[in-house]
Amino acid sequence: MNLRIIGWLLLFLSPSCLQAQAPDVGWLNIGNTLKGAYQHKILAADLQGYYVYQSSGRERSIDKYSYAGNLVYAHKIPLDDRSIEIEELLVRRQDVLVFFSIYNASLRRHGLFYMRIPHQGEPGKPTILLDMDNVNSRARSFFYLTPNEDLSGFSAVHQDQPRPDELRLEMAFFNDSCQLLNSTRLILPQTEARLELKGLVQDKNHHLFLLLQQFKKERKGAEPERLSYSLLRIDKGDMQADELRLGSSIYYLNEVQIGYDRANHRVRLAGFYNEKERGPLQGVLVAQIQPDSMRFDTVGYSRFDAEFTQKLYSYKANKKEKELTDYFLGDLIMRSDGGVVLLAESNYQTNQTYVQYSQGFPIYREVVYYHYDEVVMISINPNGSIDWRQIIPKTQTSVSPSPYFSYSAFPVGPYVHVLFNEESRSRNSVMLYSVSNNGQVIPRNVLTGDINDALIIPGDAKVISPTTLLLPASRRKKKGIFRLTFGEA
Numbered sequence: 035m036n037l038r039i040i041g042w043l044l045l046f047l048s049p050s051c052l053q054a055q056a057p058d059v060g061w062l063n064i065g066n067t068l069k070g071a072y073q074h075k076i077l078a079a080d081l082q083g084y085y086v087y088q089s090s091g092r093e094r095s096i097d098k099y100s101y102a103g104n105l106v107y108a109h110k111i112p113l114d115d116r117s118i119e120i121e122e123l124l125v126r127r128q129d130v131l132v133f134f135s136i137y138n139a140s141l142r143r144h145g146l147f148y149m150r151i152p153h154q155g156e157p158g159k160p161t162i163l164l165d166m167d168n169v170n171s172r173a174r175s176f177f178y179l180t181p182n183e184d185l186s187g188f189s190a191v192h193q194d195q196p197r198p199d200e201l202r203l204e205m206a207f208f209n210d211s212c213q214l215l216n217s218t219r220l221i222l223p224q225t226e227a228r229l230e231l232k233g234l235v236q237d238k239n240h241h242l243f244l245l246l247q248q249f250k251k252e253r254k255g256a257e258p259e260r261l262s263y264s265l266l267r268i269d270k271g272d273m274q275a276d277e278l279r280l281g282s283s284i285y286y287l288n289e290v291q292i293g294y295d296r297a298n299h300r301v302r303l304a305g306f307y308n309e310k311e312r313g314p315l316q317g318v319l320v321a322q323i324q325p326d327s328m329r330f331d332t333v334g335y336s337r338f339d340a341e342f343t344q345k346l347y348s349y350k351a352n353k354k355e356k357e358l359t360d361y362f363l364g365d366l367i368m369r370s371d372g373g374v375v376l377l378a379e380s381n382y383q384t385n386q387t388y389v390q391y392s393q394g395f396p397i398y399r400e401v402v403y404y405h406y407d408e409v410v411m412i413s414i415n416p417n418g419s420i421d422w423r424q425i426i427p428k429t430q431t432s433v434s435p436s437p438y439f440s441y442s443a444f445p446v447g448p449y450v451h452v453l454f455n456e457e458s459r460s461r462n463s464v465m466l467y468s469v470s471n472n473g474q475v476i477p478r479n480v481l482t483g484d485i486n487d488a489l490i491i492p493g494d495a496k497v498i499s500p501t502t503l504l505l506p507a508s509r510r511k512k513k514g515i516f517r518l519t520f521g522e523a
Contacts, residue, residue: 264277
């Protein structure tokens with residue numbers, strides 16, 4: 035599982051420069067290199083082509099295609115295990131490194147492996163990097179890979195909860211030859227609060243920053259529930275751990291996300307807050323941290339204006355679920371002036387009970403519906419005030435979690451482009467909302483006459499250049515790659 039938060043950079047130009055043009059759209063066909071392959075996922079790209087992961091039962095394949103649609107190579111992972119999960123693919127000058135994990139339930143072990151695939155020649159054998167034992171279950175234990183920006187190495191984090199009262203974090207740093215440089219293990223007690231890893235980033239010095247959300251396990255009487263967050267800094271050299279806490283005795287913190295501003299060398303936290311427990315969203319909070327000293331530069335709270343608050347209320351009123359709608363934050367987008375753009379999607383579940391009669395007796399059947407609705411965008415100035423805010427309308431409902439739902443966001447120059455599937459009775463379409471740096475919204479359907487009835491997989495989108503996005507997709511029930519190239523950044 036990859037929890038790496040990408041610090042996108044959104045440029046801010048003068049409004050006169052804003053000429054949002056329709057993107058150039060293309061379709062790239064891929065074949066089945068495995069019999070009965072049911073999954074295709076873009077892992078990375080370089081100047082010669084793009085890398086696709088395909089799986090079929092126990093078989094896994096790493097395929098490379100040229101941009102002309104020709105298969106360059108297809109290499110199977112030579113291990114027969116249904117629990118194999120691809121974690122990351124790192125493209126380098128002479129080769130690519132494929133990272134994958136294997137979970138063994140009977141032995142309670144979770145291993146992280148890598149396999150080297152040269153651009154020319156045969157791949158190397160899988161080699162284990164980390165072997166974690168006493169693992170409770172794969173559902174509660176994950177690996178997170180973060181490559182160094184200069185390709186000088188990478189870091190790996192493993193999260194597990196071997197006991198109900200503790201969270202275990204294993205952290206390791208490797209060089210570009212996959213040799214271990216340093217490692218440490220943190221045992222975090224969960225006697226009074228439940229901890230959850232929300233995100234991690236790496237700064238320019240390759241130190242790790244982990245954002246942990248804290249929930250109180252028990253409350254006394256009518257004591258309100260307040261979320262708090264801890265930021266852990268793991269020094270790459272001496273593996274020392276420093277902590278910085280974010281909380282409030284006035285407001286109720288909601289979802290908070292982490293990002294790294296490379297242009298200004300700052301770690302940023304941003305999210306939502308409420309003014310009463312389980313109340314509606316009232317505004318945004320943003321914190322700026324100096325990574326070297328682990329001190330707050332600024333912490334600010336900004337209320338939504340009355341008009342925007344009413345819009346949020348109206349969306350909530352139209353939902354079947356009348357409780358507080360959960361908004362889940364996507365990656366933070368860093369503005370070039372030191373500000374930040376928040377993106378959040380409304381995700382919630384509803385239950386419906388149906389009654390059928392068999393020989394006069396009622397049979398009850400409960401169906402769970404998964405909802406992926408509107409996308410909220412908030413642009414925040416460097417001083418913490420709200421610059422602009424928008425809501426992108428979207429309604430998606432399914433009886434099971436679907437890879438075709440949710441959205442993908444791609445910043446290019448002065449725009450943030452939001453893509454998602456829109457279904458109708460006649461055909462499927464792909465919608466694109468382009469939001470400028472002054473909050474102007476330009477919606478369009480990006481399907482053309484020769485590319486129709488397509489469905490993208492937003493969660494697996496990959497940026498292959500500052501202006502080009504690739505998304506796994508299906509067209510007329512055939513799998514392929516959907517390409518969008520925007521104007522100059």
